[in-house]
Amino acid sequence: MTALSNVDLFADDVLTDPFAVYRELRAAGPAVRIDGHDMWVLPRYPQVRAALAGHEAFSSAGVAYEDQMNEQLRGTVLASDPPEHDRLRAVLAERLAPRALRGLRVQIAAQADQLVDGLVERGAFDAVSDLAEVFPVTVVAELIGLPQHVRPHLLGLADAVFDTFGPFNQRTMASMGQMVQSMGMVAQAVTREQLSPDGWAAHLYAAADRGEIDESSVFPLLTAYLVASMDTTVNAIGSAIMLLAHHPEAFAALRADDTLAGPIFEETLRLESPVQGFFRRATRDVDVDGVTVPASSRVMLLFGSANRDEAKWNRPDEFDVARNPVDHMGFGYGIHSCAGQGLARMEAAGILTALARRVASIELNGAPRRRLNNVIRGLRTLPVTVHPAALT
Amino acid sequence: MKLDVDRDRCEGHGVCAMTAPTLIHLDDDDQPQFEHGVAPADAELARVAASVCPVTALRLLI
Numbered sequence: 001m002t003a004l005s006n007v008d009l010f011a012d013d014v015l016t017d018p019f020a021v022y023r024e025l026r027a028a029g030p031a032v033r034i035d036g037h038d039m040w041v042l043p044r045y046p047q048v049r050a051a052l053a054g055h056e057a058f059s060s061a062g063v064a065y066e067d068q069m070n071e072q073l074r075g076t077v078l079a080s081d082p083p084e085h086d087r088l089r090a091v092l093a094e095r096l097a098p099r100a101l102r103g104l105r106v107q108i109a110a111q112a113d114q115l116v117d118g119l120v121e122r123g124a125f126d127a128v129s130d131l132a133e134v135f136p137v138t139v140v141a142e143l144i145g146l147p148q149h150v151r152p153h154l155l156g157l158a159d160a161v162f163d164t165f166g167p168f169n170q171r172t173m174a175s176m177g178q179m180v181q182s183m184g185m186v187a188q189a190v191t192r193e194q195l196s197p198d199g200w201a202a203h204l205y206a207a208a209d210r211g212e213i214d215e216s217s218v219f220p221l222l223t224a225y226l227v228a229s230m231d232t233t234v235n236a237i238g239s240a241i242m243l244l245a246h247h248p249e250a251f252a253a254l255r256a257d258d259t260l261a262g263p264i265f266e267e268t269l270r271l272e273s274p275v276q277g278f279f280r281r282a283t284r285d286v287d288v289d290g291v292t293v294p295a296s297s298r299v300m301l302l303f304g305s306a307n308r309d310e311a312k313w314n315r316p317d318e319f320d321v322a323r324n325p326v327d328h329m330g331f332g333y334g335i336h337s338c339a340g341q342g343l344a345r346m347e348a349a350g351i352l353t354a355l356a357r358r359v360a361s362i363e364l365n366g367a368p369r370r371r372l373n374n375v376i377r378g379l380r381t382l383p384v385t386v387h388p389a390a391l392t
Numbered sequence: 393m394k395l396d397v398d399r400d401r402c403e404g405h406g407v408c409a410m411t412a413p414t415l416i417h418l419d420d421d422d423q424p425q426f427e428h429g430v431a432p433a434d435a436e437l438a439r440v441a442a443s444v445c446p447v448t449a450l451r452l453l454i
Contacts, residue, residue: 053448097403099422326407327444335401337446342405 002291003029006036009300010166015372018276019317022305031288031299037167039065039279039298045309045329047288048301051280052333055081060336062281062298064165066172076220078228078278078336085335088221091207095143095200098342105346108139112350120358120388124365127245127382131351132238139347140229144222145199150189157182158230159373161223165278166374183223190222200225225340232274233344235378236330237351239272240265242382243319244355245362250321254356255389261352264321265345269307269330271319276304276377278332303329304377360389394428394453395438401449408450412441424450 005028007021008014014021025032025043032041042048051058063079064070073079077088094100115135119125133155141151156178163175195201201222208215244251244264254260282297293299306329308316313325331338338344355362366383395415404422415434416426430438430452442452 093403097422098406099404102422326411331446333446334448339403341446342403 003032005032005034005041007034008036009034009041010037010169010171010374012372015374015377016370018304018377019308022302022308023310025302026305026309029291031291031293034300037065037298039300040293041277041300041302041305042288043302043305043309045306045312048303048306048329049333051288051299051301052329052336055335057283057286058280058299058301059283060085060280063278065167065279065298065300066164069164075217077224077339082335087213088217089335089339091204091213091221092224092339095203096339096343101342101346104143104343108346109350109353111135111139112347112354116351116354116358120386123387124383124385127241127384128234128238128379129381132234132241132379132382135237135351136230136233136347139343140225140233143199143343144201144225145196146201147189147194150186153182153185154226155230155234157186158227159371159376161227162231162275162376163374169374171372171374186223186226187219190219228338229340229343231373231376231378232338232340233347235272235274235376236265236269236344237348238379238382239274239377240268240348240352241355241362241384242368242379243268243271245364245382245384247319247321248361250319251356251359251362253321254352255360258353258356260321261349261356262345263324264352265348266325266328266330267319267321267323268348270313270323270325270328271307271317272377273304273307273328273330274376274378275330275332276375277302278375301329303332355386358389359386361387363387393430393432393435393438395426395430395442396428396451396453397424398449398451399423401447403447403449405446407444407446408441411444412437416441 030044030047042051059081060079062070137154160175160179163171166172190201192205204218204221207213208218277300280299282293282295284295286293310316331341363385365385368382369380371378371380406418408424409416409418416424419425438452442450
C-alpha cells in the first residue's frame with residue numbers, strides 16, 4: 001500500500017524544525033506520496049543512498065521541483081545525467097579533487113587564523129555574518145578569481161538559487177527576482193578580461209578553448225562553483241559553531257585533540273545537513289522496496305532525514321563527536337556527490353582548528369535565528385561570546 | 393574477495409583510507425593503494441571501506 005502524507009515540507013514551521021516530520025515520514029514507508037504537492041519523498045537512509053547510486057532510474061534533469069527551473073538549470077553539472085554529466089564533472093574535479101587542493105591547505109588555514117584572531121579580539125560577534133558568511137566567500141572568490149565588486153552579491157545569489165529548487169511557493173517567488181538580478185550582475189563580472197588569469201574561472205575558459213567543453217558550458221559551470229560553494233559551507237560552519245556552543249564538552253574535546261575537527265564537521269553535516277534534499281525524476285516505474293513510484297514522478301531525496309534514520313544511526317538526534325559518520329548523505333552520494341567536499345572539509349578544518357587553538361569557550365549571546373530556504377538549512381544569526389585561550 | 397577501484401571515477405577524497413587505514417593507503421597522487429585479495433578476517437572492514445566511497449569508485453568484488 002502506498003503511504004500518503006499531506007505535510008507541506010516547505011512551510012515555515014517545518015523548515016524551522018523538520019525532524020519530527022521526517023520521523024513520521026520514515027515511519028510511513030520507504031517511499032511516501034505527498035498529497036499537497038505533486039511529489040514523492042524518500043525519507044530513509046537505504047533508499048536515499050540507492051536512489052543516488054541509481055541515476056539511471058532517478059534522473060537529475062529533475063533536480064529542482066519545477067520544470068521551469070529545471071529548464072534554467074539545463075547544462076549545469078547538477079542537472080545533468082551521464083554521459084554529459086561526466087564530462088562537466090571532470091572539468092570541475094580537475095580543480096576540486098583533493099590532490100588539486102593540496103597546495104591550498106596552508107593558505108586556507110592562514111586565512112582562517114587571521115579571521116578568527118580578529119574575532120577573538122572583539123570577544124562578542126555574530127558567528128554567521130562575521131565568520132561563517134565571510135570565510136567561504138573570501139576563499140572561493142579568490143580561487144575562482146572574481147573581481148572584488150561582485151563578491152558581496154554571491155551569498156544572496158546562492159540563497160536565491162536554492163529557494164527556486166522548491167515548488168512555486170511564496171519563498172520561491174520572492175527569490176526569483178533576486179536570482180535574476182544577481183545572476184545578471186555575476187554574468188557581467190565574469191568576462192575573460194575581468195578574471196584573474198590563474199583562477200578557476202579562467203581555467204574554464206581555457207578548457208573551452210581546448211575544446212574539452214563547449215563555450216556555452218562555461219557560465220553554467222562557473223555558477224556551479226559559485227552557488228554550490230557558498231550557502232552550503234556557510235551553513236555547515238555556522239551550524240558547527242552552534243553545536244559547539246550548545247555542547248561545551250565537545251568543544252573541550254576538540255581543544256584537547258584538534259584531529260576531532262574532521263569528525264565534528266562530518267557529524268555537523270549529518271545532524272544539520274546544509275542541503276536537506278534535492279529532487280530527481282523517475283525515468284520509469286521504480287520499485288522502492290515494495291512501493292511503486294510511477295514513471296515521471298518527482299521524487300525528493302531527503303538527505304536531512306536519511307541522516308537521522310534511527311535504523312542507520314544509534315541515537316540519531318545526538319551530537320556525538322566520536323561518531324565520525326563519513327557515510328552520511330550530507331554531501332550526497334555517487335556521481336553527483338559534492339564535487340567540492342575536499343574544499344569544504346579544508347575550510348571547516350581551518351576554522352575549527354583556529355577556534356580550538358585560540359578560544360577557551362564559546363557561549364551563546366542571544367538566541368540564534370534561522371534563515372529559511374526551500375532546500376537549505378542554516379542560520380541567519382548566531383550571536384556568540386568567546387573567551388580567549390591562555391597563550392601556550 | 394577483492395577490492396577494485398575505478399581510477400577514472402576516483403577523485404582521491406580518501407574516505408576509504410581514513411576508514412580502513414590497515415588495508416588502504418593513498419599514494420602521492422591520492423590514489424588508493426591496496427592488496428587486491430582481501431583476507432576473510434578483513435572482509436567486513438573492506439566492505440565498509442567500499443561503502444563509504446563518496447563517488448562509488450571503490451568496490452568489493454565477491
